Amino acid sequence: MSLYNLAVMISGSGSNLQAIIDAVENGSIPNAKVALVISNREGAYGLERARKHSIPNKVISNKDAAILLKTLETREINGIVLAGYLSILPPEIVKAYNNRIINIHPALLPMFGGKGFYGIRVHQAVLASGVKYTGATSHLVDDGVDTGAALIRGVIPVHDEDTAESLQKRVLEIEHKILTQTVKALVEDKIKDLSEKPKIILNSIDREGALVFAKGLLELGRALTETDNGD
Numbered sequence: 001m002s003l004y005n006l007a008v009m010i011s012g013s014g015s016n017l018q019a020i021i022d023a024v025e026n027g028s029i030p031n032a033k034v035a036l037v038i039s040n041r042e043g044a045y046g047l048e049r050a051r052k053h054s055i056p057n058k059v060i061s062n063k064d065a066a067i068l069l070k071t072l073e074t075r076e077i078n079g080i081v082l083a084g085y086l087s088i089l090p091p092e093i094v095k096a097y098n099n100r101i102i103n104i105h106p107a108l109l110p111m112f113g114g115k116g117f118y119g120i121r122v123h124q125a126v127l128a129s130g131v132k133y134t135g136a137t138s139h140l141v142d143d144g145v146d147t148g149a150a151l152i153r154g155v156i157p158v159h160d161e162d163t164a165e166s167l168q169k170r171v172l173e174i175e176h177k178i179l180t181q182t183v184k185a186l187v188e189d190k191i192k193d194l195s196e197k198p199k200i201i202l203n204s205i206d207r208e209g210a211l212v213f214a215k216g217l218l219e220l221g222r223a224l225t226e227t228d229n230g231d
Ligand code: GRF
Pocket: 010, 011, 012, 013, 014, 015, 016, 017, 083, 084, 085, 104, 105, 106, 119, 172, 175
C-alpha cells in the first residue's frame, strides 16, 4: 500500500507540525508520510524541525502560485495541512486540492475567526468578550478566511486569571490533539464524515463546567468524544 503524502505549510514555530511528525512516527497516523514542509517565511523554526527529521523543505511565497502547485505535484502530495500558516493560500491551490486541505484555528469557529484574527489577537479578543469557553477548530480550507466546514473543535474553559498568553499556551495543547486526529481522518479519507458531523472534544480540566457544556451539546444533538489520554 502506498503512503499518503502530506505537505505541511507553516509560517513560524511549527509546534503543530511537530505534533504531526510525532504522530506519524509513533504510528498514531498510519500509512502517511510528511513528504514536504513549505514555509512562506525564511527562518521559520518549523523549517529546522523539518530538517531534523530529514523532511524536504522549501520557502515559497503564497504569491508564487505556479511554483507552489508545481512543487506539490512534483512531490506527489495527496493532501495539505495548514499548521500555523499565516497567509492566504492561492485559489489555484484550493481548487486543485479541493476537500484535501485542512487548517487549524486557535478559537471556536465561527467565533473569533476571519480577517485580522490571528496569533495573540485571537486570545485578546476572547478575553475581552468575556466568554467562558474557548478552544481550537480544525476545518476544511475554501476560498474564504476561516470559512470552510468545521471538522473538530476542542474546547477548554477560560479562567478568571487567564491572560492572552496563558490562553494561547493552553489552546495550543488542544490544537495539537485535534489537528493530529483531523490529519488521521484526512489520510483515511474520512473528512466528509467529519464535515457532515463535526466532532467536539472536551478537555475537562474544569470537569463540572465541561459536564454542563456537554449536556447542552447533547441536547443540540452533537456528537461527543473523549480525548485519547482520558483527560
Ligand atoms: C497556532 O496557534 C495556529 O492555530 C495559528 O498559529 C499558531 C501556530 O503555532 N494559526 P505553531 O507554529 O504550530 O507552533
